[in-house]
Amino acid sequence: MSTRTPHLLPHAADVERLADHLWEAVSVGDERAATARVLDALDEGFDAESVLLDVIGAVQRKVGEEWAANRITIAQEHAATAINERTVAALTLHPAARVTPTRGRITVACVDGEWHALPARLVAEVLKLRGWQVDYLGAQVPAPHLISHLHQTRADAVALSGSIATRLPTAHAAITACQAVGVPVLAGGAAFGPDGRYAELLGAEAWAPDARAAADLLARAPLPRPRAAHQQIDDLPHLADQEYTLVTRNSATLVRTVFTGLEDAFPAMRDYGALQRERTAEDLAHIVEFLAVTLYLGDEELFVQFLTWTAQVLVARGVPAQSLPPALGLLADELKDFPRAAHALAAGAAALTTTHHTANGTFA
Incomplete structure (x- = not known):
């Protein structure tokens, strides 16, 4: 010993x-x-x-x-x-x-649809070690259940965790709902951006990059109580063009159309087996999802980063990343009347081309 x-x-x-x-x-x-x-x-x-x-x-x-x-x-x-x-x-x-609680009460929860619960669990346990009374609600917490819990417990703050950027519109709804009942929100997790830009955009009172920083922030001073739900869900000015809403509503149709067109635009796909075709459809669905959340946030950098990461993941699995630019082109054809979507797709295609040339013939 x-x-x-x-x-x-x-x-x-x-x-x-x-x-x-x-x-x-x-x-x-x-x-x-x-x-x-x-x-x-x-x-x-x-x-x-x-x-x-x-x-x-x-x-x-x-x-x-x-x-x-x-x-x-x-x-x-x-x-x-x-x-x-x-x-x-x-x-x-x-x-x-084992630490006896000496501070206030914090609710720790994952955004609805967020199944990566371990980051939130780490936050919860660190806060307990720092003397907080913590209610850890786990993964995929629907906003109504979160608000019901807050009514029952009178928490001092909510630590809201999100790892998947596509759940940010749902996170926005949860943040607004918490503020409507007077509880401030500390956002954290990869979904909110490495610098917390999306936490600020969606109106959270605070953001922390990791569990230690979250505990330090809460120890310094109480989060300010929201005077009211100071940002409604539709208060993001760029959403007035309805591009986000229309892309989201038509996502399944977009995936089917691009999948069909990809067989001609990327002939190698004709030889794909059932599993490869299923994975391709999943990849296309993810592309449309990330495009939609990019429109919601008004930040095409998120889409570009997702595409370059996807290309790297595909290459690591022996899948030709050359299928991505044709897919983006087909999607751009379907969304030619959506200026912001078209611009994001063009930026993504340009980034893939740059990465391809930089890597001497691969997308790695």
Whole structure:
């Protein structure tokens, strides 16, 4: 047993070593070993917050990176995430993680439709370690249920988590609903942008890039109480052109039309098997979804980033990313009367072409 003084921050090298050991266990699906690594570290005096964020959080980020690079399957990614979630649960039962609440009450919830719950869980557990009373509602929380909970608990704030940008219109509805009952919102997660630009656009009182920053922000001062729902859902001026609404309503038709046209525009698709065709349809649906949310936010940079990331994921799986520009062209033909959509599609196509040339013939 180590003689390290309990609850002190371990050396960075020790944290990195523990993260490597946890990854070794998680990557082979060994839940028992993963849990033992974490609990042993707590016994040796590792700070619980550091284990949550710098070890478990770091390993979860690596899980996502390994999936994107096609070094693990989607099933392995799901299994690894489940093990990390259970490891967090085991950590919370350790004496080092038992903290008596001395602060106010925070509700932590994921946006409706958001199934990536681990980031929100990490926020919830860090806030508990910092002395907050926390109601963790988990993944995919519909706004009416969230508001009902707020009426019952009188929370001081809501920490709203979102990882998938396509759920931002739903996040906007949740933020507005919370403000309507007088509860401020702290937004966080990859969906809100690396600089929190979408949290600000959608009217959240505050934004934090990660769990530690969220806890620090809440510790400094209470979030300001909203005087009223200061931004209605349709208050984004660029939505007046109805492009977002029309693209969303016609998304299924757009996907079918582009899928059919792609067989002529990209002849290699004619040789696709049933599974490849299904995956192509899914990719097209994601493109239309991201185009729609780009129109909602009025920020085509989001669409460009999604396309370049998609190209990299396709290449990692041996799928020709050259199918993307023809798909964008077909979609542009269908949306030629939608100026903002056409501009975003053109920007996306230009970015893919630039990436292709930069990478010497690939989209990697």
